[in-house]
Amino acid sequence: MTFRNDVRQGIAILADDLTSAGDGAAPFRQAGHDARILLTSTASVPRHAVGVSAVDLGSRVLDEEAAASRTWRAARLFAGSELLFKTVDSTLRGHVAAEVRAAWAGSGRRAVVIAPAFPAEGRVTVEGVQYVRGVPVHESDYARDPVHPVRCSDLATLFPEAVLGQPDRAAELPELIGNGDLIVYSAAEDGDLDRLVAAVPRLDEVLWVGSPGLAAALARRCARATGSAASLPAPARRPLIVVGSTNPATRRQLVKLRTRVDVQGVTVGVDPAPAVETLRGLTAPTLTLQTPDERHTPQTAQVLARAQAAVVQALAEDHTVDALVITGGETATTVLQPLGATGIDLLDEPEPGVVRGSLIGRLPLSVLIKAGGFGDDAMLLRLCHLMRHRLDPGEHA
Structure with missing residues (x-):
């Protein structure tokens, strides 16, 4: 996969598969932004991105080294975006640690905030541990995924260098970001994610990492008063x-x-x-x-x-x-x-x-x-x- 050009505006979403790209972009579409998924195996990247560009890197099916390399190149390309969001699966499938580190290195952002909770689907983060409907993800059905089994629920194990953040300490985030930290943020409800986003003065200093829950919180902060209205599709015949x-x-x-x-x-x-x-x-x-x-x-x-x-x-x-x-x-x-x-x-x-x-x-x-x-x-x-x-x-x- 070859990336071309240099993107200097808009909102960029880097995803490891197609559903993650869609899940990351959809809240911004709902918030009034034009949004498009790019299937980068066949599409060239636009030189001047407008609205939301969600790039399906297809990295989940690669080995870890190849996934990290592809993610680094994409993050470097989109480093100038107003908002840069790296999706991760809310059950932590895929090359989570390797891709996040590669995206951080490629983006040059000051700090990383990792918040994988998706409360609407019962996926929450408690003291840095990821749960799905009350069960640690490594003990859930996702541990038996035939292609991407989940082996670890503890983000502090995946990211030993991480600083753990909590909703009741959101006011500490500007200082942590100023220090250039990698922050793992726990969240059990959408309001926790809203508090996280509200506490960060400049969104462009951070590499944001999360699932649809965090994407929705960012979209709420970046909502546009007016946006282009897409017409509903004609009913499908078959x-x-x-x-x-x-x-x-x-x-x-x-x-x-x-x-x-x-x-x-x-x-x-x-x-x-x-x-x-x-x-x-x-x-x-x-x-x-x-x-x-x-x-x-x-x-x-x-x-x-x-x-x-x-x-x-x-x-x-x-x-x-x-x-x-x-x-x-x-x-x-x-x-x-x-x-x-x-x-x-x-x-x-x-x-x-x-x-x-x-x-x-x-x-x-x-x-x-x-x-x-x-x-x-x-x-x-x-x-x-x-x-x-x-x-x-x-x-x-």
Whole structure:
């Protein structure tokens, strides 16, 4: 991946996968900023960024050294941005420590503030330890992730040099930032994150590191009184639900969705041709395409993901489907690349962990992208309803 040009304005978000890029940018879109996800494997970086540029670095699937190198180059490129935000997964999956250190070095920012809490989804930080719904993340389902298992919940272990910050000591932050510290900030509710952001006089002195919770707090501080209003997409004639994530939450959502009589689908194998033929022959207004439920080795998972992408490409190019709902960041990246997409223009964030937009490229499809572990069992039902009707966020519940 080669980065070009020198970005000197706007808000930049550096993400390790596609759903993180969307989750980071969506709150700023809601706060009145134009926002776009850049799929940097195919897109050149704009010389003068306006609004929000969320860059999908695709670094979570790389080894640690390659992930750090790519992150450093991107942070150096976007070092002049008014606000620089490095996303991390709220369950600490991926190369968290290596990427944060690389982003700090590349950005040249005075200090780092790390606040990975996402209270809306039950992910909180207590005394520097990350929890998901009351369970340390290394003891949760995310410890059994087949590709990115979480081994450590304690940010002080990941960052031994860190200074621990607390909401009741937010007034200390300017001094810590002036010292050039790496600060791990605990937060159990959105108000804690708002206090963190409010306590920092100059946002451009800090490399901000967090998940959608911190992104939303920063967006609230940077809200614009007036912003460009994006028109709602036309209702989808026939959406395709693409499920590659093996997260139990997503699989439960798919089971509930497929209880409906107007939903039909298939499970893809290593050969995509049978799935393409079957889906073309179905008559339901909503189609689903899933990988097998069982967990696989990373090698088998990659083969299945490529087969899934080939199915989506065939159905999109012959207009069997005209909209996509995709679960999982790696699934989304694998699926969108063969479609020639260079990015996504964001419309809104209909629910936590879900972004809605339109592809930039030769097939300007409407897309909804959902992080794998987010949402209750009825979430895919709601997203399908949203895609098939011209609704504002909140009207589809």
